[in-house]
Amino acid sequence: MTAPKxxxxxxxxxxxxxxxxxxxxxxxxxxxxxxxxxxxxTASKVAPRTGEVWLGLQFRLKPGWHVYWKNSGDAGYPPAVxxxxxxxxxxxxxxxPSPLRFNLPGSLVAFGYExxxxxPVRARLQPAAAATPTSAPQSKPAEPAAGGAxxxxxxxxxxxxxxxxxxxxxxxxxxxxxxxxxxxxxxxPEIAPLLQAALDRLPKTTGEVAGVTTEVSLDAGFTNGPDLxxxxxxxxxxxxxxxxxxxxxxxxxxxxxxxxxLPDGVVFHVAMKPRETNKPLPARTPIAWTVTNLIANGHxxxxxxxxxxxxSTGIAGPPAGNVPQPPASPDRLARLLLSxxxxxxxxxxxxxxxxxxxxxxxxxxAGERGRVREGAAAAASGxxxxxxxxxxxxxAAHRAGLPAGWGAQLQxxxxxxxxxxxxxVVALNLWGVVEAPLAPATSSxxxxxxxxxxxxxxxxxxxxxxxxxxxxxxxxxxxxxxxRGPATVAAVFAVVGFGLALPYLLLAAVPALVxxxxxxxxxxxxxxxGLGFLAGxxxxxxxxxxxxxxxxxxxxxIELALLAMALLAWLRHREGSGRAxxxxxxxxxxxxxAGALWLADHNxxxxxxxATLPTTQTTAxxxxxxxx
Amino acid sequence: xxxxxLSLAILSLAAAPAFAGNAVGDTAPAFKLTAxxxxxxxxxxxxxxxxxxxWANPNCPVSSRHTREKTMIELSKQHGEVVWLGINSTNPxxxxxxxxxxxxxWNQKNGINYAVLSDPTxxxxxxxxxxxxxxxxxVDKDGKIAYNGAIDDDPPGRKAKAERVSYxxxxxxxxxxxxxxxxxxxxxxGCSVKY
Numbered sequence: 024m025t026a027p028k029x030x031x032x033x034x035x036x037x038x039x040x041x042x043x044x045x046x047x048x049x050x051x052x053x054x055x056x057x058x059x060x061x062x063x064x065t066a067s068k069v070a071p072r073t074g075e076v077w078l079g080l081q082f083r084l085k086p087g088w089h090v091y092w093k094n095s096g097d098a099g100y101p102p103a104v105x106x107x108x109x110x111x112x113x114x115x116x117x118x119x120p121s122p123l124r125f126n127l128p129g130s131l132v133a134f135g136y137e138x139x140x141x142x143p144v145r146a147r148l149q150p151a152a153a154a155t156p157t158s159a160p161q162s163k164p165a166e167p168a169a170g171g172a173x174x175x176x177x178x179x180x181x182x183x184x185x186x187x188x189x190x191x192x193x194x195x196x197x198x199x200x201x202x203x204x205x206x207x208x209x210x211x212p213e214i215a216p217l218l219q220a221a222l223d224r225l226p227k228t229t230g231e232v233a234g235v236t237t238e239v240s241l242d243a244g245f246t247n248g249p250d251l252x253x254x255x256x257x258x259x260x261x262x263x264x265x266x267x268x269x270x271x272x273x274x275x276x277x278x279x280x281x282x283x284x285l286p287d288g289v290v291f292h293v294a295m296k297p298r299e300t301n302k303p304l305p306a307r308t309p310i311a312w313t314v315t316n317l318i319a320n321g322h323x324x325x326x327x328x329x330x331x332x333x334x335s336t337g338i339a340g341p342p343a344g345n346v347p348q349p350p351a352s353p354d355r356l357a358r359l360l361l362s363x364x365x366x367x368x369x370x371x372x373x374x375x376x377x378x379x380x381x382x383x384x385x386x387x388x389a390g391e392r393g394r395v396r397e398g399a400a401a402a403a404s405g406x407x408x409x410x411x412x413x414x415x416x417x418x419a420a421h422r423a424g425l426p427a428g429w430g431a432q433l434q435x436x437x438x439x440x441x442x443x444x445x446x447x448v449v450a451l452n453l454w455g456v457v458e459a460p461l462a463p464a465t466s467s468x469x470x471x472x473x474x475x476x477x478x479x480x481x482x483x484x485x486x487x488x489x490x491x492x493x494x495x496x497x498x499x500x501x502x503x504x505x506x507r508g509p510a511t512v513a514a515v516f517a518v519v520g521f522g523l524a525l526p527y528l529l530l531a532a533v534p535a536l537v538x539x540x541x542x543x544x545x546x547x548x549x550x551x552x553g554l555g556f557l558a559g560x561x562x563x564x565x566x567x568x569x570x571x572x573x574x575x576x577x578x579x580x581i582e583l584a585l586l587a588m589a590l591l592a593w594l595r596h597r598e599g600s601g602r603a604x605x606x607x608x609x610x611x612x613x614x615x616x617a618g619a620l621w622l623a624d625h626n627x628x629x630x631x632x633x634a635t636l637p638t639t640q641t642t643a644x645x646x647x648x649x650x651x
Numbered sequence: 652x653x654x655x656x657l658s659l660a661i662l663s664l665a666a667a668p669a670f671a672g673n674a675v676g677d678t679a680p681a682f683k684l685t686a687x688x689x690x691x692x693x694x695x696x697x698x699x700x701x702x703x704x705x706w707a708n709p710n711c712p713v714s715s716r717h718t719r720e721k722t723m724i725e726l727s728k729q730h731g732e733v734v735w736l737g738i739n740s741t742n743p744x745x746x747x748x749x750x751x752x753x754x755x756x757w758n759q760k761n762g763i764n765y766a767v768l769s770d771p772t773x774x775x776x777x778x779x780x781x782x783x784x785x786x787x788x789x790v791d792k793d794g795k796i797a798y799n800g801a802i803d804d805d806p807p808g809r810k811a812k813a814e815r816v817s818y819x820x821x822x823x824x825x826x827x828x829x830x831x832x833x834x835x836x837x838x839x840x841g842c843s844v845k846y
Contacts, residue, residue, distance in 0.1 A: 098843035100806035129846025183807030301676025
């Protein structure tokens with residue numbers, strides 16, 4: 024510690040230990056230091072004999088300094104206080120106003136209050152001990168005690184708190200209040216409104232706000248570790264201000280909340296990290312949360328709740344019972360890989376994937392008998408190769424702190440728009456208006472069927488089509504893999520790729536199987552065109568998913584861009600006899616596709632960096648105190 | 652083509668390694684850092700020993716209170732069987748930063764007789780997810796994290812020393828007896844690490 028700091032610290036401690044004289048009335052003397060000042064207040068001038076007594080710890084802080092919420096965040100600690108006389112006051116309960124978030128160097132966060140804050144304290148006077156040592160015995164009536172001294176209640180608060188900017192300084196004070204006791208408590212005109220304002224700033228419970236409902240769930244198979252979802256309906260979010268604060272949980276450590284604003288409410292997702300990986304997660308765990316700055320009926324309020332939440336572990340979770348199950352046990356890994364493989368295979372049944380698969384199988388059927396194996400193997404490697412590309416993307420997203428996991432792809436507008444474009448291109452291809460680079464167009468099915476490169480490309484396209492479908496079976500393996508590291512991610516995605524490539528792998532192993540399909544005939548072009556509609560559903564599904572991420576206008580413009588893409592493709596197909604015209608139309612087509620991605624990016628409902636909320640909210644409290 | 656597929660299959664199945672993390676049960680992240688006295692310490696060299704890591708910052712009043720109260724100094728003396736290492740992850744641009752020689756002199760004057768390592772880039776601090784000074788870790792003999800959290804149950808230091816529950820003390824007793832610390836995780840308290 025540097026010399027000035029030592030002096031400062033020692034002075035603070037020494038000053039703090041000098042007990043200030045008890046102050047008569049509704050507020051103690053201010054205990055003052057260079058960073059903050061604090062006093063003990065109570066709502067009434069005359070203390071009641073029994074029943075509830077409201078006290079408060081009132082802090083004023085120099086700009087930039089903060090004191091803490093009940094969960095102080097990554098650093099600090101909340102104020103600790105003990106009240107005397109304990110036999111009279113019982114166990115007073117400190118209440119916590121809605122907190123703010125402070126970002127600290129090193130991506131650390133703190134939760135607390137700046138400028139001015141009153142922590143309300145609720146005490147219930149113990150009837151049996153209503154008389155304090157300094158007052159008359161209880162047996163006497165409410166008259167001045169013998170000797171003429173009025174009955175009084177002397178309350179002391181032994182307070183420890185830490186005040187931090189980036190540096191932190193601990194303080195310890197004894198705050199004292201000496202109040203007359205009477206039958207008719209009289210509220211203090213200065214302090215009572217102050218305490219009332221502090222009480223108004225406390226978070227509400229759902230029952231207190233009409234029309235507001237909340238849901239909380241913990242999904243252990245969603246992203247890297249369990250994903251906590253907190254959903255509020257019936258209240259509007261205040262963009263940039265609405266925030267989620269979690270109390271400490273014994274089993275799980277919370278990451279930064281990601282906010283998603285919905286028309287009728289707000290959803291938070293928080294990546295939770297198990298604190299102990301050598302133990303199974305509990306079946307249920309208490310989650311206590313506060314959501315701040317919600318608006319309903321013209322009022323801004325905070326909401327808090329505490330729920331015992333079931334940890335849904337999905338099929339890959341540790342077995343029931345209390346047998347410790349290390350996450351990397353061969354048994355669990357095998358089940359996750361099986362789940363990945365089955366999930367991959369299942370993706371073949373999703374409409375857009377199925378459309379491309381069937382079209383590709385018909386091409387293989389129509390091709391040379393001897394080249395089925397080669398074509399199928401090419402398609403399979405295309406799939407596995409692109410699955411690895413996706414793995415690399417997932418790792419990069421995970422590293423960058425973006426949502427990653429099977430299903431997260433639909434939460435990133437640009438990526439989702441890309442998936443919609445891919446589905447649209449495949450549909451246009453099957454309709455015969457875009458010939459490259461997929462399975463050949465209707466007119467030349469048989470002629471071009473033999474190109475191995477085309478099969479490889481068809482395989483490459485299958486993966487982005489499949490990405491549009493959030494199959495639950497894949498959530499566990501993918502999130503598990505993201506939690507373990509790049510090599511595991513590559514392995515799991517490869518297995519998913521093998522699952523997706525299963526039909527081709529079977530054909531590569533037994534090429535004769537292709538004969539099970541009907542021989543090509545005049546019906547084939549019509550069936551292909553029909554399959555185009557099946558592929559088109561993929562685009563519509565993605566647009567639907569996108570409607571939670573992109574504004575309605577954005578969605579409308581993206582749809583127009585896709586339609587323009589189709590128009591240009593159709594023009595190019597119908598009228599594109601000249602080389603130059605075809606080139607121009609192709610450029611236009613690509614521009615429309617790029618436009619769709621740009622529109623998705625520029626119409627997102629949630630800013631890209633919504634997870635980092637502004638740190639400096641200048642109106643920390645609404646309380647104003649006349650005088651000092 | 653079949654060869655390619657086969658090699659893809661082998662590659663994908665070969666990958667199931669264990670990655671380091673900061674949760675209890677994870678492999679403790681490796682580090683190689685220079686102590687204030689110039690010696691180099693590597694976690695890999697300490698395999699087979701129980702290691703205590705204490706995130707320290709002499710300019711943090713919470714850390715320096717424990718130094719004044721000799722919390723860590725006495726605990727490390729009681730548990731001679733463990734290697735006790737302080738780690739200072741303060742950024743050289745922070746006002747709390749002390750040059751190694753200056754910090755070494757301060758430590759010696761205040762009775763800190765265990766090695767304190769400099770982590771000016773904060774890489775080791777981030778690898779462990781160290782948030783506060785003091786933030787404590789116990790790394791067991793197998794190199795796994797056995798405890799992650801606070802030194803004791805008394806953030807403001809209000810209780811008499813004997814009345815505090817020393818989480819690290821109990822954790823080290825458990826390790827010595829071949830058991831696991833309980834609790835294995837608590838909430839660390841103190842100043843934020845000045846990354």
